[in-house]
Amino acid sequence: MIQVKPNIAAMTAYTAVWKNLDRRKYLRLDLNENTQPLPEHVNAALKRLIEEQSLQMYPSYEHFLPKLGQYTNTELDHLVITNGSDQAIHIILTAFLGQGDTLLIAEPEFPIFSLSAQINGANIRKVPYNEDMSFPFAQFCDAIGDDTKLIVIINPNNPTGTLVSIEQIEIILAENPDIPVIVDEAYFEFTGITSQPLLAKFPNLIIIRTFSKAFAMAGLRLGYILASAEITSQLYKIRAPFDVNCCALAAAEAQIDHPAEWQAYVREVMAVSKPMLESFFDQHDVSYYLGAANFMLVRSKQRDEVVRHLREHGILVRPMLATAIQDTFRLGIGTALETQRFIDVFQRFQHQKVI
Numbered sequence: 001m002i003q004v005k006p007n008i009a010a011m012t013a014y015t016a017v018w019k020n021l022d023r024r025k026y027l028r029l030d031l032n033e034n035t036q037p038l039p040e041h042v043n044a045a046l047k048r049l050i051e052e053q054s055l056q057m058y059p060s061y062e063h064f065l066p067k068l069g070q071y072t073n074t075e076l077d078h079l080v081i082t083n084g085s086d087q088a089i090h091i092i093l094t095a096f097l098g099q100g101d102t103l104l105i106a107e108p109e110f111p112i113f114s115l116s117a118q119i120n121g122a123n124i125r126k127v128p129y130n131e132d133m134s135f136p137f138a139q140f141c142d143a144i145g146d147d148t149k150l151i152v153i154i155n156p157n158n159p160t161g162t163l164v165s166i167e168q169i170e171i172i173l174a175e176n177p178d179i180p181v182i183v184d185e186a187y188f189e190f191t192g193i194t195s196q197p198l199l200a201k202f203p204n205l206i207i208i209r210t211f212s213k214a215f216a217m218a219g220l221r222l223g224y225i226l227a228s229a230e231i232t233s234q235l236y237k238i239r240a241p242f243d244v245n246c247c248a249l250a251a252a253e254a255q256i257d258h259p260a261e262w263q264a265y266v267r268e269v270m271a272v273s274k275p276m277l278e279s280f281f282d283q284h285d286v287s288y289y290l291g292a293a294n295f296m297l298v299r300s301k302q303r304d305e306v307v308r309h310l311r312e313h314g315i316l317v318r319p320m321l322a323t324a325i326q327d328t329f330r331l332g333i334g335t336a337l338e339t340q341r342f343i344d345v346f347q348r349f350q351h352q353k354v355i
């Protein structure tokens with residue numbers, strides 16, 4: 001009988017929440033994506049790739065890397081581009097984790113870290129977030145042991161939305177100089193908060209980011225890693241030479257060169273839509289966690305009914321499955337118009353329940 005390795009056999013595959021659902025027909029507040037289409041100038045850049053007959057060639061990265069270096073203010077040997085930040089996670093974990101090693105992470109967390117740790121045969125130690133979903137700093141530090149080979153901090157965390165302070169990250173880096181520490185900044189463009197200045201001081205710091213969120217490129221798959229040259233040179237051995245496709249590069253370059261539209265979107269989400277939602281929830285006694293990015297966790301005793309009601313009215317949100325947050329859904333935040341639409345539909349559910 002053909003058998004995979006025992007650690008793979010023991011895994012459960014990642015399953016999408018929605019099956020057989022055409023997400024294009026919905027207001028998609030379920031995966032923390034940018035809700036808007038790519039700007040026309042990005043579409044034009046993609047069309048040019050076809051017209052110039054570039055798609056039959058393997059991609060090359062010499063042109064794009066300096067562009068990303070400029071955007072991130074980083075030397076090129078401190079950068080690795082990846083096929084989405086999911087691949088960044090997998091490459092880093094593959095480099096540092098083997099059979100019996102332990103990865104430390106606070107839960108509930110973004111699931112790809114655990115999946116990749118299992119693929120690499122590693123153990124996962126999870127420290128629960130505090131009840132108010134703040135980062136459990138003391139418990140997290142206490143959980144670092146001799147077997148800890150990699151520390152993960154998601155900042156802000158998905159799904160809780162909460163931040164870890166840069167001071168706390170600095171303490172973790174300083175106290176564990178021999179343990180690599182990943183700081184996942186997938187939502188950097190929304191928060192403006194980064195550990196990047198710590199890179200110069202701490203060679204154990206590895207930052208990952210993505211073009212899937214603010215840049216509206218989730219379908220194109222582009223992420224990147226910022227780390228010391230010692231680390232990036234090792235990671236390049238694992239990423240295959242052509243893993244990042246040329247469409248992702250063309251779109252990312254267009255977004256970096258012409259940031260007005262995605263930046264306006266980020267401003268609207270953070271300065272208009274988010275306060276709108278918070279004041280609506282406050283006025284209607286709906287409990288939620290104060291997230292730092294373009295999504296929030298909302299609690300409801302009738303969580304499944306709310307999620308169904310929203311879906312029946314054309315809006316997708318993400319019901320959470322982790323034990324501590326089983327009565328919540330994660331709500332992505334889009335434009336002010338979309339937020340008003342969510343509020344109207346959500347309110348209809350509340351009224352139905354009162355009547």
Ligand SMILES: Cc1ncc(COP(=O)(O)O)c(C=O)c1O
Pocket residue numbers: 031032083084085086087110154157158184186209210211212218222223
């Ligand atoms: C915290 C975090 N990290 C990484 C990712 C993966 O993003 P991608 O693989 O699309 O770059 C996500 C996506 O939701 C995320 O929330």
